Amino acid sequence: MADPSVARTAPLPRHQRTGIVALAVPNLEEPYFAELTALLVRRADERGLSILIQQTEGDHDREVDIANGVGLPPTDGLIHIPRSLTVGDLTRRTSPGPLVLLGEHILVSPFTHVTIDNRAAAHAATAHLASVGCRRVAFVGPRDASPSDAADRRHAGYREAVAALGLEADPSLVAQVASFTSAEGRRAMRDLLAAGVELDGVVCSNDSVAFGVLAALHEAGVAVPGDVAVIGIDDVRASAYATPPLSSVAPDNEGIVQAALTELERQIAAPPGADMPVRHLVVGATVVARASTARR
Known part of the structure; x- marks a missing residue:
């Protein structure tokens, strides 16, 4: 103070x-x-x-x-x-x-x-992945080590959508991040891939995290969206210019x-x-x- x-x-x-x-x-x-x-x-x-x-x-x-x-x-x-x-x-x-x-x-x-409504935003992102055929949808973004209300509410919205839509509710599909950054998104996705977690979609807590997820998938030779579909939240301007252009939930x-x-x-x-x-x-x-x- x-x-x-x-x-x-x-x-x-x-x-x-x-x-x-x-x-x-x-x-x-x-x-x-x-x-x-x-x-x-x-x-x-x-x-x-x-x-x-x-x-x-x-x-x-x-x-x-x-x-x-x-x-x-x-x-x-x-x-x-x-x-x-x-x-x-x-x-x-x-x-x-x-x-x-x-x-x-x-x-x-x-x-x-x-x-x-951050909970509703994550629910909508998860529902979108389900609508394009994803069944094992990961969530990259809880921040238990550095708590965030937005992270908690978005994680809750993801869990509710998984339950409501009958998607795979596998704890291994959830990856923690220390902050909402691209570096953390890439690290978290690298960890999921190294652990052999099967997934066909990823909801990211925000677009910065999603950019890192896209980078990790590209480095691993995983096709987006053919193998794994990815969506973020916030719809920042750079989303339209990612490779491939990133789907997002726009406030x-x-x-x-x-x-x-x-x-x-x-x-x-x-x-x-x-x-x-x-x-x-x-x-x-x-x-x-x-x-x-x-x-x-």
Whole structure:
């Protein structure tokens, strides 16, 4: 936690708006967060707002400091994508003001948040593989060693789909990763192949993991999608240019961004002491089928 002597800034009175909104994002090296941030910046600019980006690395102390305005200039509000922040942390904010949460980490709280249904996204990805004939579908992406709400919910969605669709429920088909990176995806798939696990489809926790899975399959001479079909989640731009182009589940990023900015502006515009309703908004996600699952 930052030293208590560090100045904490409070939002200015509503009549002294700065036109600046802070955005706390875990890691801009992750393509999905980078693309979502770029979209937020563009849409905020259209509304006459500037985005002040703060990268947290998912560090709890850093997330708390940003929620409390530590080291930030005066802002009109905060959009926060938390990874370790808790409801207790937020209720003890020393710099309260307009706040919108993004993601499912804090799913039930007295604060407005916007999210996709990660469980449903993984269920849809698994169902897509079943629809193209896959029966032994692996899941690359649980993160027991470095817990992640998104990973847990996506793993749960995969398990539910396997049960509902009558697919092979084999524990050996599930491969852990330490992080949502291509390097971890490649390592996990290499381990599955080295162990001789039979599979004909792979659901990946995100597209970065899927890129690594594709690389490992290519290195091993496994044809995609002929031998193994692969699908990711997030539909980052690079998915369309992978070899082969990667199928993915695409969140409605435009819906996420517009909802977050609309909810934040609603709070900013409210008179002091107004009893603002808390809103929990879930936007949709759709399967984008590309060559990596185009089985005959």
